[in-house]
Amino acid sequence: MFDLTSIDWESTLPRFGIDRQFLSKKHGPCPTCGGTDRFRFDNKGGKGTFFCSFCGAGNGLTLISKYTGCTIAEAVKKLNGAQLITPHKRQAFAKKEAAANDVNKLRKALQNLWVGSKSIANGDPVARYINYRVPGFKLEWLSSEVRFHPGIEYYEEGVGKKGKWPAMLARAKSSSGEPITLHRTYLTADGFKAPFANVKKQMKGKRMLSGDAIRLNNTQSTKLAVCEGIETGLAIMAASNNKIAVWVFLNAGNLAKADIPNGMFDEVIIYADRDPVDVKTGWRPGEHYAQQLLKKLKSNDQKARIKVPDEEGVDFCDIWSRITRTKDLSKM
Ligand SMILES: [Zn+2]
Incomplete structure (x- = not known):
């Protein structure tokens, strides 16, 4: 035991x-x-x-x-x-x-990180990473909410500093445009995930996420796609040839609370993750929270539907990689 x-x-x-x-x-x-x-x-x-x-x-x-x-x-x-x-x-x-934990320090840390970042350019670690993960993705589609930072200290809880690593930075904002927090994905110089257990980390924000989103593109569209993960969002952009707006919410609980102003879109498509069933609750968390969002949107008279992968543990980023080989677009 x-x-x-x-x-x-x-x-x-x-x-x-x-x-x-x-x-x-x-x-x-x-x-x-x-x-x-x-x-x-x-x-x-x-x-x-x-x-x-x-x-x-x-x-x-x-x-x-x-x-x-x-x-x-x-x-x-x-x-x-x-x-x-x-x-x-x-x-x-x-x-x-x-x-x-001091709030001012937090705010400053967020600002410093953002100021130290630059826009993503061909050949930098973020561009390479996206290139591996999302075939067919064009960097010019990205909004300025996703950036490249050349070196952020990786801090392993209870162990200490592990040196500076390149990172993809993404900024979550409230629907009124207030920046709330930054999400980091630590990478290697050649665009692979950094060799640590938790390469994806969210900064402690000004407050907990509450329906705040990373708007991945600037596409003006009547449709909005929403999902949890950045990579899934990038795959949706590639699959739609950047024809629909894509917002990312970082976790299922925050996705359930997605703050999508009424009248901004004609339809919201919720790309859910197909998580394994949670034995305690009996639900698949990704789909459960997608359903909560669907309910919330419908009660606001917003048209919405859910898409979910057929296979457990497979996300739309994996599906898109497959489609680029099989050309079967019906799965997306
Ligand atoms: Zn709980």
């Missing part, structure tokens, strides 16, 4: 991508399913326990498995492979973390 109490969950969970803001032991949004106050991390008996009125209750292992989409056995494996954190190390990191 895995000894749950042997883990310092407060420093370990962030290493699996669960932001410290979720571990405050106060009611707040759920890292897995969103909301505003449905979740509480209480770490009873040091076992990493939590309660969510949507996803249910569980321990640190359950939380890792829910959040990352792996099985409990895989979570145990990952934990056994991870460098465990001593209380001494943890205190040092807690101090740094507290400093970083």
